[in-house]
Amino acid sequence: MVTLLVVLLAVVVLVGVGYVTASRRRRIAAGAIVDIAQLLEPKVESEGVVAAADDATPPLTDSLTSLGNRQLLERDLAVYEGQVARYGLRVCVALIDVDGFSDFNAHYGRERGNEILVAIAEQLAKRSRSGDSVYRFGGDEFICLLPEQTLLTGTKAVDRMKRSVQDLAIPFEGSPGGIVSVSAGLTILDAEHLKASGELLREAEAALLASR
Numbered sequence: 001m002v003t004l005l006v007v008l009l010a011v012v013v014l015v016g017v018g019y020v021t022a023s024r025r026r027r028i029a030a031g032a033i034v035d036i037a038q039l040l041e042p043k044v045e046s047e048g049v050v051a052a053a054d055d056a057t058p059p060l061t062d063s064l065t066s067l068g069n070r071q072l073l074e075r076d077l078a079v080y081e082g083q084v085a086r087y088g089l090r091v092c093v094a095l096i097d098v099d100g101f102s103d104f105n106a107h108y109g110r111e112r113g114n115e116i117l118v119a120i121a122e123q124l125a126k127r128s129r130s131g132d133s134v135y136r137f138g139g140d141e142f143i144c145l146l147p148e149q150t151l152l153t154g155t156k157a158v159d160r161m162k163r164s165v166q167d168l169a170i171p172f173e174g175s176p177g178g179i180v181s182v183s184a185g186l187t188i189l190d191a192e193h194l195k196a197s198g199e200l201l202r203e204a205e206a207a208l209l210a211s212r
Contacts, residue, residue, distance in 0.1 A: 008055065049204075062121075064118060065117060068135040069136060080145070082158075085191075087198075090147075091147045091151075091190075092145075092154030092157075093189060094154060095184065095186075095207070095208045096142040096161065096184045098117070098120065101139070104180065107174065117140060118172055121172065123164040124164075129146075132146050144157075144158065146158075151187075165181060183212055184208060185205060187203040187207055
């Protein structure tokens, strides 16, 4: 009789424990669902904030040519200025301009002018080394940053770019060669020629005007 009572009591205890355990599992599962829902809510909000931030961030590429734009150029030049001052690196800066571009637009139209800007941008990027950077500076002007180049080696690199544009043989009535061409001016930023980006670009522009 005593043995039977002990067995019955054990069964009751086990059933109770099972019920409590199952109930606890249900509460844990329900709590987990709530926790997941709470985690998802701020994530949705954060994605909205990120999207808004992306919309507010100015683009760093030119919409026509897909090259880096002036904002990216200024940022990269600031980085190079620090590297030149701190580590003694150097970078050659080339300003490249399409010869007679306003006359080309007047003769062939702005749409055709945009087409040759895209074609020239592709050639400049294609002829650049992996460490070089090419930007659309504005209008028909492009900037090439050539790290660890001297004025001599930088001039040779830019001459290759100029020839690649001539090789496109884009017809241009009224130009000396009858095709679209570009001119370039170069300057350098190194430990002996530390200067702000504005002065650097003015020097490149002066060298461009002198080359014509």
